[in-house]
Amino acid sequence: MKGDDDVILVHDIKQGDEQAFNRLFDKYRVPVYSICYRFIRNEADAREITQDVFIKIYRNISKYNERAKFFTWLYRIAVNTCISYKRRQKSHIPYHESIGEQHVDPESLHDKIIARKIIDEALMKLPDRQRTALILRHFEGHTFKEIGEAMGITTGAAKANHYQAILKLRDYLKGLI
Amino acid sequence: MIDCSKCSQLLLDFCEKTVNAQLALDISSHLEACNDCRQAYRKILEVYQILDQDAVDLPSDDWFESVKALAKQPALKKKSSRYFAWALIPAAAAAAMILLVFISRQPKTFEIEVPASFLLEDNDIASLTFKGLIDDELIADLNGLEEWAMETNEQMIFDMSAGEQKTFVKKLTEMYLIGT
Numbered sequence: 001m002k003g004d005d006d007v008i009l010v011h012d013i014k015q016g017d018e019q020a021f022n023r024l025f026d027k028y029r030v031p032v033y034s035i036c037y038r039f040i041r042n043e044a045d046a047r048e049i050t051q052d053v054f055i056k057i058y059r060n061i062s063k064y065n066e067r068a069k070f071f072t073w074l075y076r077i078a079v080n081t082c083i084s085y086k087r088r089q090k091s092h093i094p095y096h097e098s099i100g101e102q103h104v105d106p107e108s109l110h111d112k113i114i115a116r117k118i119i120d121e122a123l124m125k126l127p128d129r130q131r132t133a134l135i136l137r138h139f140e141g142h143t144f145k146e147i148g149e150a151m152g153i154t155t156g157a158a159k160a161n162h163y164q165a166i167l168k169l170r171d172y173l174k175g176l177i
Numbered sequence: 178m179i180d181c182s183k184c185s186q187l188l189l190d191f192c193e194k195t196v197n198a199q200l201a202l203d204i205s206s207h208l209e210a211c212n213d214c215r216q217a218y219r220k221i222l223e224v225y226q227i228l229d230q231d232a233v234d235l236p237s238d239d240w241f242e243s244v245k246a247l248a249k250q251p252a253l254k255k256k257s258s259r260y261f262a263w264a265l266i267p268a269a270a271a272a273a274m275i276l277l278v279f280i281s282r283q284p285k286t287f288e289i290e291v292p293a294s295f296l297l298e299d300n301d302i303a304s305l306t307f308k309g310l311i312d313d314e315l316i317a318d319l320n321g322l323e324e325w326a327m328e329t330n331e332q333m334i335f336d337m338s339a340g341e342q343k344t345f346v347k348k349l350t351e352m353y354l355i356g357t
C-alpha cells in the first residue's frame with residue numbers, strides 16, 4: 001500500500017474515484033473495527049457500528065478538511081458513533097456485581113474466560129473518554145497530540161484521561177494482578 | 178537522585194516512555210533501590226500486560242467486503258435495527274445530528290472547555306493526577322456536562338419541524354464554517 005497517502009486518496013474519492021475509497025477502506029478497516037470493538041466490547045454491535053462509520057465516511061467525505069490528519073477525523077467519527085450507539089441502547093444492561101475481586105489463575109481455561117470477563121467489565125466501567133484515550137494510546141499507539149485531535153480535547157486532557165484510565169484499571173483488574 | 182514522591186509522580190510518564198533519558202535513568206535507579214516504588218511500578222506494568230492480552234477477533238474478509246460495498250450505496254437502508262430507527266426521521270435531522278456530533282467536539286462550542294483546557298493543559302499531568310488534583314470526579318463532571326449538552330442538542334433536533342431543522346443546520350453551517 002506504498003504511496004497510498006491519505007490526502008491523495010481523499011482527494012481522489014472526492015473526485016468520485018471508487019478505487020480510492022476501496023484502498024482507504026482496506027487501510028482502515030482493522031483499526032476502525034478494533035476501536036469499535038474495544039469501545040463497545042461486543043462483536044455484533046462492533047460490526048454494526050463499523051458499518052455505520054464507513055457509511056458516514058463515504059457520504060461525508062466532502063466535509064473532511066484536509067488540514068487535519070485524516071485518521072483523526074475518521075477516529076472521531078468512529079468514537080462518536082460508538083458513544084451515540086451506547087446512548088441509544090435503552091436496553092443496555094449494566095454489569096452485575098463485580099467479579100473483578102475474584103482471584104484468577106491465568107493458566108486455567110475456565111479462569112481465562114473469567115479473566116476475559118474481568119477485562120471486559122473493567123474497560124466498560126471506564127468513562128467514555130478515558131476508555132477512548134486508552135484505546136487510542138495503548139492499542140492503536142497514537143501520540144497524545146493525535147488523540148487530543150481525534151477526541152476534540154487538548155493534548156493534556158488526552159493524557160489525563162489515559163492516565164486516569166490506567167490508574168482505575170489497576171484497581172478494577174486487581175483480581176488478575 | 179529522586180525521592181519516592183517524585184518517583185511516584187513520574188511513574189506513568191516513565192511507563193509511557195515520555196520522560197527524557199536522564200530522568201528515565203534516575204527513575205530506574207530509584208526503582209532498583211526502593212521496594213515500595215518497585216511494587217507500584219510492577220502493578221502498573223501488569224495492567225499494561227493484561228491489556229496486551231486483550232485480542233480482537235476480526236470479522237472475515239467477506240464481511241469487510243460486504244461493508245465496503247454497502248458503504249458506497251448512499252440510498253441503501255439497513256434492515257430492522259433499533260439503532261437505525263433514527264434513519265427514518267427526515268434527512269435534515271440526521272444531517273444535523275451528524276454535524277452536531279462534529280461541532281460539539283470542537284473546543285470553541287463549549288464554554289466549559291475553556292477552563293477545563295486551562296486546568297488540564299499541563300506538562301506534568303501525571304503528577305497532578307497522583308496528587309489528586311485531577312481526579313476522576315472532576316473528569317466525570319466535565320464529561321457529564323458535555324454529554325448533557327450533546328444529549329440536549331440531539332433531543333432539541335428531534336423536536337424541531339422539518340423547516341426549523343433546515344434553518345438550524347444552515348445557521349450552524351455558517352456559524353462554524355463547516356466544510357470550508
Ligand SMILES: [Zn+2]
Pocket residue numbers: 180181182184207211212213214215
Ligand atoms: Zn521510592
